Amino acid sequence: AQSVTQLDSQVPVFEEAPVELRCNYSSSVSVYLFWYVQYPNQGLQLLLKYLSGSTLVESINGFEAEFNKSQTSFHLRKPSVHISDTAEYFCAVNEAGGTSYGKLTFGQGTILTVHP
Amino acid sequence: DAGVTQSPTHLIKTRGQHVTLRCSPISGHKSVSWYQQVLGQGPQFIFQYYEKEERGRGNFPDRFSARQFPNYSSELNVNALLLGDSALYLCASSFGYHYEQYFGPGTRLTVT
Known part of the structure; x- marks a missing residue:
């Protein structure tokens, strides 16, 4: 069975500082990986995805994540954060192929708080 | 294009009652999934x-x-509501x- 561990429940950081949100997964088969962001009292917004190809994926608002198969990780990074990045971030995994269907398994979430 | 829509936005029910939640997918999407998100946790897959x-x-x-x-729209039904069913x-x-899956804004269900 697949599982996801987000290693930090809360990450406080000052504006314009770099940030890394850590995500590790466990699966016996190939996976698709996702990061979602959730603002208070809202649904989840897809931030970026790894389906295949380049292991480094980027979002339009400056976030990037790198798929590391040997370390089973998919950490999210941003070189310079803004106040508006304050939100909860969820890492999710979907087992690819075989008889698996499209179930997403989520981590517990990391609350990113950006201070001025 | 319209995103995923859900109704109602909020709902308050009492224990033992039944609830129906509705979802309309993005045009052209043929798959719908439902998740329960309890406060402070990640979403859990339902269907x-x-x-x-x-x-x-x-x-x-x-x-x-x-x-x-x-x-391709969908309904989620929950019978005999329990306090623990309170969630997004x-x-x-x-x-x-x-x-990739695209999420709607959610329905906040409170069971009293």
Whole structure:
């Protein structure tokens, strides 16, 4: 069975500082990986995805994540954060192929708080 | 294009009652999934439907049921509500099984 561990429940950081949100997964088969962001009292917004190809994926608002198969990780990074990045971030995994269907398994979430 | 829509936005029910939540997927998407998000936790998978058939079910009791209609919209039904069913219920749509899922704003269910 697949599982996801987000290693930090809360990450406080000052504006314009770099940030890394850590995500590790466990699966016996190939996976698709996702990061979602959730603002208070809202649904989840897809931030970026790894389906295949380049292991480094980027979002339009400056976030990037790198798929590391040997370390089973998919950490999210941003070189310079803004106040508006304050939100909860969820890492999710979907087992690819075989008889698996499209179930997403989520981590517990990391609350990113950006201070001025 | 319109995103995933869900109704109602908020709902308050008492224990033992029944509730129906509704979801309309993004146009062209044939798969709808339902998730439950309890406060402070990540979403938990409840169901996935594809082409009107149940394709996957999470670890939820039989009080939870769902269906998908010919226009690909979906309903989630929960019978005999318990206090522990209070949560944000999220619907997500995707083109197919292993494509990325796009989430709606959710329905906040409070059971008193």
